[in-house]
Amino acid sequence: xxxxxxxIDDDIELCELxxxxxxxxxxxxxxxxxxxxxxxxxxxxxxGLIVLDVxxxxxxxxxxxxxxxTGSSVPVLMLTARGDEVDRIVGLEMGADDYLxxxxxxxxxVARLRAILRxxxxxxxxxxxxxxxxxxxxxxxxxxxxxxxxxxKPIEVxxxxxxxxxxxxxxxxxxxxxxxxxxxxxxxxxxxxxxxIDVHVSSLRKKLGxxxxxxxxxxxxxxxxxxxxxxxxxxxxxx
Numbered sequence: 001x002x003x004x005x006x007x008i009d010d011d012i013e014l015c016e017l018x019x020x021x022x023x024x025x026x027x028x029x030x031x032x033x034x035x036x037x038x039x040x041x042x043x044x045x046x047x048g049l050i051v052l053d054v055x056x057x058x059x060x061x062x063x064x065x066x067x068x069x070t071g072s073s074v075p076v077l078m079l080t081a082r083g084d085e086v087d088r089i090v091g092l093e094m095g096a097d098d099y100l101x102x103x104x105x106x107x108x109x110v111a112r113l114r115a116i117l118r119x120x121x122x123x124x125x126x127x128x129x130x131x132x133x134x135x136x137x138x139x140x141x142x143x144x145x146x147x148x149x150x151x152x153k154p155i156e157v158x159x160x161x162x163x164x165x166x167x168x169x170x171x172x173x174x175x176x177x178x179x180x181x182x183x184x185x186x187x188x189x190x191x192x193x194x195x196x197i198d199v200h201v202s203s204l205r206k207k208l209g210x211x212x213x214x215x216x217x218x219x220x221x222x223x224x225x226x227x228x229x230x231x232x233x234x235x236x237x238x239x
Contacts, residue, residue: 002048005113007031008038008064009053009079018051021106027113035059039067042074049113052096053079054087062094069095075116075159079104085195092199097160098186099196115187119163136172136228139208139217141165150208160186161204164197168218168228177225201226 005027007015015031022029030047032038035056042050042064050068054061065076078091078099088099097116100109133140140149146162148155157165163185167176178197182190190197201218208217211229219227 002028002046003117004028004030004045004047005049005051006038006041006045006047007051008033008035008042008056008061009051010034010056011053018106018109022110022113025110033057035061035064039064042068043071047074049116050074050076051079051109051113052076054081054084054091062090065091065094065096073156073158075119077109077112077116089195089199092196093203095158097158112188116159118187119159119185134166134169136169137211139165139169141169155207157204157207158200161200161207164200165204165208168226172228175221175224175227179225181225 003026005022007018007029009015009031010033012031012033015033019029019031030041032041036058038050038052038056039059041047052061052064056064059067061078065078068074068076075097076095078088078096080087080091080099080101084101088101091099097119098112100112133142135141138151141147141162142149143166146159148157148162148165164181167181167184179190182188182194182197186196205216205218211217216229219229221227
């Protein structure tokens, strides 16, 4: 996983600050200041992560994200206006991996970036051979390739969606709190106003569809978190 980060933001002063800060943290940062150029750079070079502002000239951040997702699964962290929950939810539903409201502390940005990159890194294959598949019912995930099969067909998921699904499958038949799910899958604690977990789970539900009997794969447990509903007997305990 490359440490090259593309910043797409029309605030030149902020970009310069982030460039200096990220360089000091070991990242190689590049900044562009309009949506059209940002989309082109994101699709034509190998970046490890994109930092994308919602409000941009020429193309909005949402349109840039849409174009990126048509040709790349590169992780994207969106910058949104503080208090604008709609922008955050729309960005996550369109395939963003995380968001950070402005203004923000650069240290928090770096922490978010590191968490996203850790999730996106493909595990190294050990001497014992490829990582075994984790299977629950008709859903299988490959920890080595970070790929998903449902009903015998490959399912396109984002990096964070894969991480969430892997945790849910490993906990199949047991309730996992939103806080624990965030810690294990997102690599960070969950703010009480943070709905990112819920949006990502909603996206997974749509992509995986219902169980063969029409039931929910991922059930919401009111006031607690989520439960992957496949019977424990169908789970592969050695995966």
